[in-house]
Amino acid sequence: MRVLKGKRIVLGVTGGIAAYKVVELASRLVKAGAVVHVIMTEAATRFVTPLTFQAITHNPVLTDMFQPPETMPIPHITLANQADILVIAPATANTIAKLAHGLADNLLAAVALATPAPIIIAPAMDEGMYENPATGENLEILKKRGVEIVGPAWGRLASGKEGWGRMVEVDELMGSIRMVLGRRGPLRGLQVLVTAGGTREHLDPVRFLGNPSSGKMGYALAEAARDRGAKVTLITAPTSLPDPVGIRLLKVVSAKEMEEAVLKEVPNSNVLIMAAAVADYRPEIYMEHKVKKEEAEELTLRLVRNPDILAEVAAIREKQGMPKVVVGFAAETESLVENARKKLEEKKLDLIVANDVSSPDSGFGVDTNRVVILDREGRVERLPLMPKTEVAEEVLDRVERLF
16 A cells, blocks of 8 residues: 555544444554654553554554653654644544544543644444534534544444444545545546456346456455546445445446446546456347246256447547546456457457456455566566555556556
8 A cells, every 4th residue: 555655643542432443443544664753542452452552553652742752752742743644543522522623631632632643533432422513513613623533324323223333444535635634646646447246147137147256356456546536436336345435436246337337438538447357258148137047957058248348438438538547357267468468459458457367366356466567568577476556556656657
């Protein structure tokens, strides 16, 4: 996650039971290469000890404005000026009220008042406190000032009731932090369209022809583009992946549905990245009811060709000049470079990312990929085995250069 590497993140923790979730958040931020400084309110230390966060972040945890560490004599000014982002999670109703009205009676509130950095807060409280008009008005005040409000979610609360007030999960917070940090990135102002997942071509209501695509590569590309400031639309076939934060999501099932969605979005897109595994064929006849095995000893399927989405995009691009950059993917089991080059030329692509899906550690259903990237200038770059998130960054690096 390049958008997090080297970033100074001030993590404010207030007095709520959801403080235990923030331990995982701090750990994941550090693993992603961020420098994390934790500020805890006195109430927060009743739920999680400062030592826990210190062990994870390798930085002293600050709890008292009047007992600063020797290396940071004025912590509320030092941290406020050094922070790339301030994240307050969980944010109690009390802390939200202080932020809304400019109070600075503890270290965290003082940093929030002094920092020019963007602020994210993740509210967490009982449903009654959240639905109180005072809390709603305070959140509206903060929104108008540009504070990013993440959540709360619906779920089981500390009181045992279910309702609105539960802090969002760590995945959503991570996505929100990446989105906010990336807003001024090199792709800001550009519209990026990404496809992901494997399409399904139904034979009857319960059976379909498909492929093992997990969608992980397409989702990683969409998030990497968002992290660079782009406005991203993700057209996705069915996957088990959570919806990415800050990305417009269009869900489809079949190749025909993906074709319709892509052709509708393409004229307004600067970049198209076709990472979806689109089925080449579909059953000629769709059975309205489940086909029973007792009805026949054998079943013969007649298949017809699905539309070639990239070929249609090439025709639109020739007439309208959009998208400016088109990236294709080629999943092959033999003659990797030769087949990829042929597709690159036939579909008039700017880049093509090819991978051998017969390899057990690369391609469908795994977290890693070993790809070859070809461009229209004839360059062939072989990348080593790496996580799909890193492959996404490599692809976006080349998209940037094309602009």
